[in-house]
Amino acid sequence: MGKFYIDDQEVNFEPGQNVLQAALKAGINAPYFCYHEALGSAGACRMCTMELEPTKEGENSRLVVTCLQAAQDGQRYRLNKGIGDHVRQGVVEYYMTRHPHDCPVCDEAGDCQLQDMTILSHHTYRRFKGAKRTYMDQPMGPLIYNTANRCITCYRCTRFYQDYALGDDFGVYASGNRTTFRRSEEGHFDSPFSGNLIDVCPTGTFTDKVFRRKFSRTWQLEKNESICGHCSVGCHTEPGGRDNSLRRVHPFPNTKVNAHFICDRGRFGEHFSEANDRPLSAQINGVVVDNQKALDHIKDILTKSAGRIGILSSPDEDVSCHYALANIAEHFNGLFSPFVMPQTEDRTAAALALSRNTPSLTDIETADGAIIVGALTETAPMMDLAVRQLIKAGKTVHMLHASPTLLADIVRKQHPDQIHQAAPKNWAQIISSFDASHEAEEMGPNLFANLDTGKRIIILGVAVEMDIASMHALHDLCQAFENKQLTVQLGFALNGANATGSAMISAQYPSKQLLDAVRKKEIDTLMVCGADPFGFGAADWLPAREHIKQLIVFDNVNSPTLQIADVILPHATWSERRGISINYEGRIQGFNHAYQRAGTLTAVNLATALIGISANNFYEQQHNNIETLTGLNELHYNGCQCLNLHTQFEGRAEANQVSIDTNKDSVQVVRLTWHGGSNKASYATALASIKPWKDNIIYLHPDTAKRLQLNAETKLKLGNPTNANDNPINRSGMDQAFPIILNDNVAVDCLALTRTTLHHVGHLVNAIIPIDKLSIIAKEG
Amino acid sequence: MFTPDELTHLKQHVNHYPEPRAGAIYCLYAVQDKVGHINDKGIEIVTELTGLSKTQQEELISFYTLLRRRPIGRNVLRICDSISCHVMGSKAILDAAIKQTGVPIGEISKDGSVTVLPSICLGLCNKAPAALLNEMDEVENLNVHSINEYLNKLSEKPHDLNNKGSGSNIIATSGRENNS
CATH class of the missing domain: 1.10.10 (Arc Repressor Mutant, subunit A)
Structure with missing residues (x-):
């Protein structure tokens, strides 16, 4: 800790900080381009030049690039007073000789660092009369728009893309005045974090192509801090909307969660709210009516069938939504569940109960080693970005996975021996073998044996892919490492943004109770909010469809369930409403609407209309409920408080221990997903257009194909799926034979299927199919 | 390969x-x-x-x-366009080369004999404007007339299949001796 001076203003600094960093922290309006808090200094732009005053007599003052100058006690800099200002003016004038001066038609204008810095450095008149260097713009897919001429070569984009996010399909070409930043081929980026190029670029070289199609000047957008509703990390975002529509999503940096960036799912997936087929008006039996009429109709239905009502929400909806719906269910003497599938509920609760000292994203970035189990990139992309910082720092990252995942590709490239591919049914056994104190056989035993005591390792699991036995194995592994004096943090990426909040509430409203009641025909009126029980990945519900006489769907996507609904109500998205979400760490985060969408309703509106509770009373009651449930006094919603997951979910890891099927003559179905493939983001048109997997295809390892005697000339039929109670399920894809595609990144003895394919065949994720049930069919022709 | x-x-x-x-x-x-x-x-x-x-x-x-x-012709001629050669008229030399070969800078002449490229300083400032043939032979004190002659000579030279043309050919010579 020391202090230096800029234009006689005192600036405090921490050891290791550079002058620019300390000055920005102190709130000084210092100019810069290439410096970035997360990416560090490059010294490429010379924009942060200041004049350093001489310390001794006889010395001259000198110009210093402050982002490369370590802060030292007592130094005195001149920012606006000395010749630094003149130098910076020259630097900007030089950049502007290559810049096209196209601010009136540039999407960045108003949000542009180049504009700000040009004004700040007093460059006003253009003197350059020569020819400007020009480039062809490169088509970069449906998400990002490239205008290469605007570039000022600050290198922030490649520093982010290659050095920070470890991507390798975008880079810097040529040198000197010909330098340009592009991909080797036209087309979309491979990285799940490419959208951050839009933010790190200080000019309009990379702009948001989705925003471009419904552009609005930045100062005309309604913005507010919100929480991303697309995975359990719960990043802070800033959606901007105007005239009843979402225009763009920016990160809202928050040091507790996402310090700088967001993933493409959060940025482009939120545009599901703009899908052409989004339900935006109430309908009764296919006829559009106004919301009040639909609400009266629903009140009528619920009053008439009181006692036979079920309300189903999903972990993609927030706590306020759950509470409002639970209130409605109780009022009409019905049942409520925040989970569709008991299996998902059990896994989520078990994962939370078994978490130990759950790591935040910063904890992950700064750890000394990590074990990742499952397709992390495809479940919680921002956790993956944090793990990439570990890989970049040369820390050991071991990975166990069954379906293709981008993180495994990165680990494999550097350390193929740290990749373990296996079917999920064998995971529990493999995880136990990671520790030398167990009797290890096949796998590389004794991971992290070279780490000194006191070092910290992170274990991350993907709850939806793991059975409870393998979660326990991870928990036991923590103990084993702790016995070796290592600090261990265990966390799980959950399915659904508010999975933790839903699991908390489901203690009172278990999903099994609701599902059983439907099966026993005790419930014939079902209200569904945000869930898709008769659509993707909910095989248990499919046979129950015939027991439902009245189906009310309250949603913001055109899901298969919504398409068969009797009554439809338009639901506001997270960006359009107020709510509370609890992330995988147990962090309680409130959010408020960023913009207004006329015609949509929230669950609280429903509660007001149907059971007459006022919004104020509801929020007060909810606050008390959460306080009682969590045991937290003085509850805040700013993300500073975390639940104690261990006490909150104690005893919920024991439920339904799945026995492990080690039958060698079987194959296991694994989910094939990608970073834009979450429940809601799948409806975002632009993002969904770059989905890497094909539907109605079975992806498998060449060895599996050899074992099953499959080749390009044959197709595979999966046969009858059965649900938990061994009831046969009738699905359209049951008798359908699917062509195969070989993929080295699918584990042996696994069949990887997209969620649409799973929906067609009716199998559950991780279902085990005996080989004799499979049939091989020759392709026609 | x-x-x-x-x-x-x-x-x-x-x-x-x-x-x-x-x-x-x-x-x-x-x-x-x-x-x-x-x-x-x-x-x-x-x-x-x-x-x-x-x-x-x-x-x-x-x-x-x-x-x-990209592929090049049988020869590659790098004409310096840095400051000394520039003041001695290298722009005219490059223009003359474009005219003579009939193709833009960087492309293979129609008869396949040569690819002309601009180059940064070759260190031949005392003999400006200068050029370098196949990274080996210095071509000095060029003028519009002599560059035309030189290019003509290159296109008349028969194609020698054993001569690999430009490049330092590191595998065949220094590379193998030093590293294996």
Whole structure:
């Protein structure tokens, strides 16, 4: 800790900080381009030049690039007073000789660092009369728009893309005045974090192509801090909307969660709210009516069938939504569940109960080693970005996975021996073998044996892919490492943004109770909010469809369930409403609407209309409920408080221990997903257009194909799926034979299927199919 | 593309660096010596050897002027356009070369004899405007007349299949002696 001076203003600094960093922290309006808090200094732009005053007599003052100058006690800099200002003016004038001066038609204008810095450095008149260097713009897919001429070569984009996010399909070409930043081929980026190029670029070289199609000047957008509703990390975002529509999503940096960036799912997936087929008006039996009429109709239905009502929400909806719906269910003497599938509920609760000292994203970035189990990139992309910082720092990252995942590709490239591919049914056994104190056989035993005591390792699991036995194995592994004096943090990426909040509430409203009641025909009126029980990945519900006489769907996507609904109500998205979400760490985060969408309703509106509770009373009651449930006094919603997951979910890891099927003559179905493939983001048109997997295809390892005697000339039929109670399920894809595609990144003895394919065949994720049930069919022709 | 011996040699070379990517330029040179330029197949091989993606190799190739991604003629003539040659009239020399070959800078002349490229300072400022043929032979004190003559001479020279043309040919000479 020391202090230096800029234009006689005192600036405090921490050891290791550079002058620019300390000055920005102190709130000084210092100019810069290439410096970035997360990416560090490059010294490429010379924009942060200041004049350093001489310390001794006889010395001259000198110009210093402050982002490369370590802060030292007592130094005195001149920012606006000395010749630094003149130098910076020259630097900007030089950049502007290559810049096209196209601010009136540039999407960045108003949000542009180049504009700000040009004004700040007093460059006003253009003197350059020569020819400007020009480039062809490169088509970069449906998400990002490239205008290469605007570039000022600050290198922030490649520093982010290659050095920070470890991507390798975008880079810097040529040198000197010909330098340009592009991909080797036209087309979309491979990285799940490419959208951050839009933010790190200080000019309009990379702009948001989705925003471009419904552009609005930045100062005309309604913005507010919100929480991303697309995975359990719960990043802070800033959606901007105007005239009843979402225009763009920016990160809202928050040091507790996402310090700088967001993933493409959060940025482009939120545009599901703009899908052409989004339900935006109430309908009764296919006829559009106004919301009040639909609400009266629903009140009528619920009053008439009181006692036979079920309300189903999903972990993609927030706590306020759950509470409002639970209130409605109780009022009409019905049942409520925040989970569709008991299996998902059990896994989520078990994962939370078994978490130990759950790591935040910063904890992950700064750890000394990590074990990742499952397709992390495809479940919680921002956790993956944090793990990439570990890989970049040369820390050991071991990975166990069954379906293709981008993180495994990165680990494999550097350390193929740290990749373990296996079917999920064998995971529990493999995880136990990671520790030398167990009797290890096949796998590389004794991971992290070279780490000194006191070092910290992170274990991350993907709850939806793991059975409870393998979660326990991870928990036991923590103990084993702790016995070796290592600090261990265990966390799980959950399915659904508010999975933790839903699991908390489901203690009172278990999903099994609701599902059983439907099966026993005790419930014939079902209200569904945000869930898709008769659509993707909910095989248990499919046979129950015939027991439902009245189906009310309250949603913001055109899901298969919504398409068969009797009554439809338009639901506001997270960006359009107020709510509370609890992330995988147990962090309680409130959010408020960023913009207004006329015609949509929230669950609280429903509660007001149907059971007459006022919004104020509801929020007060909810606050008390959460306080009682969590045991937290003085509850805040700013993300500073975390639940104690261990006490909150104690005893919920024991439920339904799945026995492990080690039958060698079987194959296991694994989910094939990608970073834009979450429940809601799948409806975002632009993002969904770059989905890497094909539907109605079975992806498998060449060895599996050899074992099953499959080749390009044959197709595979999966046969009858059965649900938990061994009831046969009738699905359209049951008798359908699917062509195969070989993929080295699918584990042996696994069949990887997209969620649409799973929906067609009716199998559950991780279902085990005996080989004799499979049939091989020759392709026609 | 490479014989097993050559591949082993390249692997050894890459392995003697702590970071495999450090061996990329050597491998790219090897491809260039073999093919005359760096083609897609060569890039695939270098990816296998060093782990660098196509983009990362293109970054290198576009940065270093002696690595080339496109085919060249039987000869490559680099005409200096840095400051000394510029004041001595190198722009006129380049224009004359374009006229004489009938194709823009960087493309193969119609008879396949030469590719003309501009170059940064060759260190021949005392003999400006200067050029370098096939990275070896100095061409000095050029003027519009002499460049035409020189290019004519190149196109009359018969095509020698044994002469690999430009390039330092590192595998055949220094590379193998120093590293194996």
